[in-house]
Amino acid sequence: MYNLATNLERNANFRANDTALIFGEQKINYKTLNTMVNKVANHLVQLGIQPDDKVAISCPNTPAFVIGYYAIQKVGAVTVPLNIMLKGAEVAYHLDDSDAVALISFEGNSALPSGEYCFEGFQQTPSCQHFVSIESGAGTPLPEGAHSFNQWLASELDDFDAIYRHAEDSCVILYTSGTTGRAKGAELSQSNMLCNAQACQALTNQKGTDVSMAILPLFHTFGQSLIMNTSILAGSALVLVPRFVPKTVIQLMLEHKVTHIAGVPTMFIGLLTYAERHGGDEIAEVASTLKVAISGGSSMPVEILKQFEAKLNVPVIEGYGLSESSPVAAFNHLEYKRKPGSIGQPLPGVTMKVVDDKGNEVPRGKEGELLVRGHNVMKGYYKKPEETAKTVIDGWLHTGDIVRMDDEGYVYVVDRLKEVIIRGGFNIYPRDIEETFMTHPDVHMVAVIGIPHKTYGEEAKAFIILKEGATACEKALMNWGKERLADYKYPRHIQLVTELPMTATGKILKRLLK
Known part of the structure; x- marks a missing residue:
């Protein structure tokens, strides 16, 4: 019997006065955080929320997300985090698909009217009965029939004991980004989420005296498990950053003596660029307290990893995971040899194998699809048994990623199965x-896709953002690539751009480049 929220309850008893959350000038200790969660949990029960009910939450990285998330857990319900960028019809799809009976939504502002979009989606979903608004302080009237999250926090309903759950009971439904077709909800159990948080705490050596930072959105699986749940489990302080701005992040790291950060490669590129421009005592002081940097979401260029480690004097450990694997499945470990470009080795209790298109395991060093089995594999896609049966076969999660495994068991992601470019029969x-x-001195960021070609079927095209002040032209870059890559491989098409389409987590959306 277990409930993810008991990690919070334990720290409210054992380290009541230790800081749990830092947001702007606000610091919330563990006892206060637990009390705030209890208030919201009591009001959810008053609404009639039952164990196993689905409750959606749409909120940026503010204390309200953490409070709402754990309140949903406390009452035994299932948390359905929503991307704050969703528009009305998209919100409606997620509410309907997940069978959500309530939606807790941040009000937003003129730049991001997420509350308006959420209410629009709520109105389109008859099965979703309750709308709870997290007011942003602008004094905007509540939508008709909505409940006030802030008024809930002002109530005196301070006590609530978490409703115990079985290990296999559902904990969260995390929607995948939906690169093909509609988004699917990965249904994860209490055991999935607890084991992942415990594994993340162990691999990052996070303690109650540490300070971690949430620059990744907490509605996303990476930020949720590796950052929020791990910090609450460890009893450490968590600095909440609602919007990634390199200068702001560096200043907060300096002010709060941050020890642990986690991000996707584009975030590390942004921080590295800022550090290289500004350097000096500020960066040296940040480096003096930083213990570990964690990279995931997509493969980090080896050159960036090496430069970041050198500039901030911190080990960068790369890992790998999917929403379907809770999310962490593999990581480089601090106490073992780290191999740049590798996602490391499977977590304890997790098994990986590499197979060909017939499902046969391939020899070490050969490329194939990565399969994962263990305590982290999802229950399935919510209400989609046919999709689940295609993805989880005999307990093995088929990831769709092309990898190779070396003789020491380190895994290297080569590419997404669906992103492989086939040019004249060559992969x-x-x-x-x-x-x-x-590695080109003028290149800041690059994304490569396949485009149609009459003769060869596909051709590689590179979209490149240059570093500030760089003057390289497209033809010069193509010739540079031709000198360093096989003739079939170098991109014959290069387009210089000023930005690349990205998800809210900073992953490049290659499908939008096609």
């Missing part, structure tokens, strides 16, 4: 080209 893995171009 081209975009990451090979991206890694090469990231």
Whole structure:
């Protein structure tokens, strides 16, 4: 019997006065945080929320997300985090697909009217009965029939004991980004989420005296498990950052003596660029307290990893995971040899194998699809048994990622199965080209896709953002690539751009480049 929220309850008893959350000038200790969660949990019960009910939450990285998330857990319900960028019809789809009976939504502002979009989606979903608004302080009237999250926090309903759950009971439904078709909800159990938080705490050596930072959105699986749940489990302080701005992040790291950060490669590129421009005592002081940097979400260019480690004097450990694997499945470990470009080895209790298109395991060093089995594999896609049966076969999660495993068991992601470019019968893995171009002194960021070609079927095209002040032209870059890549592989098409389409977590959306 277990409930994810008992981690919070334990720290409210054992380290009541220790800081749990830092947001702007606000510091909330563990006892206060638990009390705030209890208030919201009591009001959810008053609404009639039952164990196993689905409750959606749409909120940026503010204390309200953490409070709402754990309140939903306390009452035994299932948390359905929503991307704050969703528009009305998209919100309606997620509410309907997940069978959500309530939606807790941040009000937002003129730049991001997420509350308006959420209420629009709520109104389109008859099965969702309750709308709870997290007011942003602008004094905007509540939507008709809505409940006030802030008024809930002002109530005196301070006590609530978490309702115990079985290990296999559902904990969260995390929607995948939906690169093909509609988004699917990965249904994860209490055991999935607890084991992942415990594994993340162990691999990052996080203690109650540490300070971690949430620069990744907490509505996303990476930020939720590796940052929020791990910090609450460890009893450490968590600095909440609602919007990633390199200068702001560095200043907060300096002010709060941050020890642990986690991000996707584009975030590390942004921080590295800022550090290189501004350097000096500020960066040296940040480096003096930083213990570990964690990279995931997509493969980090080896050149960036090496530069970041050198500039901030901190080990960068790369890992790998999917919403379907809770999310962490593999990581480099601090106490073992770290191999740049590798996602490390499977977590304890997790098994990986590499197979060909017939499902046969391939020899070490050969490329194939990565399969994962263990305590982290999801229950399935919510209400989609046919989709689940295609993805989880005999307990093995088929990831859709092309990898190779070396003789020591370290795994290297070559590319997404769906992103492989086939030119005249030759397989081209975009990451090979991206890694090469990231070593060019003028290149800030690069994304490679396949485009149609009459003769060869597909051709590689690179979209490149230059560093500030750089003057390289497209033809010069193509010739540079031709000198360093096989003839079938170098991109014949290069387009200089000022930005790349990204998800809210900073992953490049290659499908929007096509």
